[in-house]
Amino acid sequence: MLSLEQIVRDPEIFRAALVRRGEDPPIDRILELDFRRKQLIQDADADRANRNKVSKAIGDEKRKPTPEEIAEMRETGDRIKTVEAELATVLEELNATLLPIPNTPLDDVPDGLDEESNVVVRTSDGLTETHGNAHWDVAPALGILDIEASASMSGSRFYVLKSKGARLQRALSAYMLDVLTEEHGYTEIDPPLLVKPETMLGSGNLPKFKDNLYHDDETDLWLIPTAEVALNALHQGQIIDPDVLPLKYVARTPSFRKEHTAAGRDVRGIKRVHQFEKVEMFRYVEPEESEASLEEMVEHATSICERLDFTYRVLKLCTGDIGFQSAKTYDIEVWSPGSAEWLEVSSISTCTDFQSRRNGTRYRPEVGASTRLPHTLNGSALGMSRTWIAVIENGLQEDGSVIIPEVLVPYTGWDCIEAP
């Protein structure tokens, strides 16, 4: 959520920033509502101040209220209720107006309405050739992937990993968690996968994107589409003590997505699925550090790509392609020589203070200072199914076997998936 206070102070700055994203925010309506809001607060506060004064005098003097006082205070009370009721509807509309507005992009985010305008900022060394043997052909033949089994038990866009395929995924997750916790100082978190509506609201997934989320009607809980949702809620409503930031978390969880909006895209193989495993980095930082943190997280993710021997590139997403809650996003794509395309294995964003404002996460810069909103950043390192695909397609040998990256061997116990 954007800052109402800042919008009121500088409406045109916000309008201009949101227009860059192709949005036409109802700024004028917001200003009207805020004006009304302040009026109502003043009215109600004045009446309440008067009522407090009279009641306190009665108490101090240890006497019964006079009939006139009672009549007058009843009237005041009724008036307060009326004003409060109107205030409630104004606040409700204000909230409903503000919640669907996305974050404002940072200045250096390239303009553009779709992925055509994304900018490749870096491409690693390495080949981008193709051998034409896509994972959907290779992996089932190797006996490590069974899409027919997943289709029969769960439908399309699921997958069953078997044998060394399952072990490979487990090894990848474990390896990435170890790198991030041991080398980069992230604290490992294992959060719930089902969360309350308020938690989804806090991360920005609700109310706008409910169509992509799985929901249990009976308990009103939502399945997380990424660990970001849970990690973002870790300090909701809290004031973080001085000298605690930056907080760096990492979690390995499944991610559940309906993918309705992508119907028809990526139907072959396991590139786009309803459930996938992902190792997610998340940070709470002071605003001054957020841009440097974002770059550091990109470093962390790309260093893993390098150690997995991937050819990769880093994209800076344009204003029209960054996520709802994001102010700036880098995507990392790795080359898959089988399906001959770049696979998005990571998306790393700063959400500035957008999420902390939504969930009331604050911090105190130093003892006695007033509270501020931390910036939150999130990024995958890395997302499964696609990373798994890349290992298989990159490691495929002439003879049909698959050699896996050296760094994974301690986690798998073997270095080769034998040819069928």
Added chain:
RNA sequence: GGAGGGGUGGCAGAGCGGUUGAAUGCGCUUGUCUUGAAAACAAGUAUGCCCGUGAGGGCAUCGCAGGUUCGAAUCCUGUCCCCUCCGCCA
């Protein structure tokens, strides 16, 4: 699922319906003292909002939402969460 108990400030823990935003203790900050530290003493120490250039003033908040009342942390109703015991299940 059944039976009880409880949710108050950073923590612990009081609080006859009326100077209670809230005793007291601990913690924390600052000052005095000290070569330094500790101890002792003194003062300060919640969050949000509204008005005001400022000084400052006002309002709200004792899990949450309603209600009773001139007045509610205190009474009533609902709800959420936590703890203990029993049952059931992993």
